Amino acid sequence: MIVTIEHAAGFEPIEQVLRCCDEYEASLNLTRDKRYTRIRITVDQAYSELFVRLKSIVGVAKVETTGKPYPLAAREAKSAASVINVRGIEIGGSDLVVMAGPCSVESREQILATAHAVRAAGARILRGGAYKPRTSPYDFRGLGEEGLQLLAEAREATGLAIVTEVMSIADLELGAYYADIIQIGARNMQNFSLLHACGSINRPILLKRGPSATIEEWLLAAEYILAAGNEQVILCERGIRTYEPFTRNTFDVSAIASIKHLSHLPIIGDPSHGVGKAELVPQMARAAIAAGADGLIIEVHPNPAQAWSDGQQSLTFEHFEQLMNDLAPIANALGRQLNPNVQALVVS
Known part of the structure; x- marks a missing residue:
């Protein structure tokens, strides 16, 4: 600088x-x-x-640091790409890290079964929603702290790290107490008060791109967290809203390559929300890895047809295992690996 x-x-x-x-x-x-x-x-x-x-x-x-409006997030801000360490798991390093689990935590049986299944297939981090932003106030909106406690139990049972969404400043401290990574969802990408508050907690932040956000607006949202003192920011491309009605969103694979050019921050792809159709998730997951993503976040459920939220885009255990097998040679061709046999460190 x-x-x-x-x-x-x-x-x-x-x-x-x-x-x-x-x-x-x-x-x-x-x-x-x-x-x-x-x-x-x-x-x-x-x-x-x-x-x-x-x-x-x-x-x-x-x-x-640069001529860009996001000097801390810019590629020129550091001599090397940022690597975020989560319980011994490096996001942005040589390994590709897969986060997997249900859209929402529904029960102890559901989250424990899913945790064991995704870990066996090679996932390193368990995703699951305890607080759910829903378009309709009548839809299931999560179990709250009970859901966080169930995620913590699943971590204890499997060694998987946990990523979960927090929707308000009021829930940030509780979320950070239970979770290893705090997710800021697409709807809150420009909740600037929440972003600023994330700068003061000692947890990595998974920042999803807003449904109508430009790449610059997304990086400026990351800048809020960085400027407030938290350098542990992970970006997540999850699709943007376009005029195409066939898919839930348009999964912007070019954004992954663009972020690698513009920023030192690691980026993962979310093909589940990117397309909203389980049958299209494997193709988009492969495309994200080929475009340079540092990992993926995939929705997986024991019985997608009975899921309380986002069942239409969730993979079964069998389909997730097949996807992980399909991703391995792509990762290897890029000089990276999924490392399915490496266990996450369990620390207090």
Whole structure:
């Protein structure tokens, strides 16, 4: 990043910048012209924290990383792609990470059966909704804390990490207590108060793209979380609303490739919501991996026809196992692997 300070501000802001750089073990290069002192800073650890601190120094004219409006999320912000560690699982690294499970937690039997099945097939993270945003207020909207407790029990039984959605600031602390990854759903992508609050919790955030959001708007939503101090952001492409009525959404595979070009943040694909039809999910899952996704989030249910939500896009245990087998050679061809036999670490 580059810090610009006017000579008229004196030496105090320069000294403060240098002290910050020393604190974060950053390397720097200082240049001066007739009006400005410019300090070029290179740092990989706590990048967003340092950025925010430098911006707050009185006398600093500007702090810039790129010409983009999302400097912390931009590819140029870091020398290497970000890797998010979740209970020993690296998202954005050499492995492809699959998150799988039901749209909503319905019962102890349902979530435990699903957890064991997806783990046996090679999933590393269990997904399941305890709080469900529904278009109709009369549809099932989740079990709340009971659902979170059942997810935690499934984690204890299988070693899978947990990702679940939180819909409000009021539920954020409780969600972070039980879950390993907090999901911000598509409808809340521009809930800026919630995004800012996510910056203060010590949990990775899975940020889904809004149904009508541009890629820039999506990255700016991520910027809210990064600027508030949480560097653990994972993006998720889940389809956007277009004029095509056959599929639930239009799964934007090009967004996955675009994010890899524009940002250092890891990205996963959600073909289940992307198309809304179980029979199309395997093809779109393969396409997402081929486009460069760091993983997938797939809806899986013991009996999709009886699911309380999103049964039409959920895979059976058998179909999910087949999908995982189909994905392995694609991953290998790209120099990556699914690592189905590696167990997630179980930590307190």
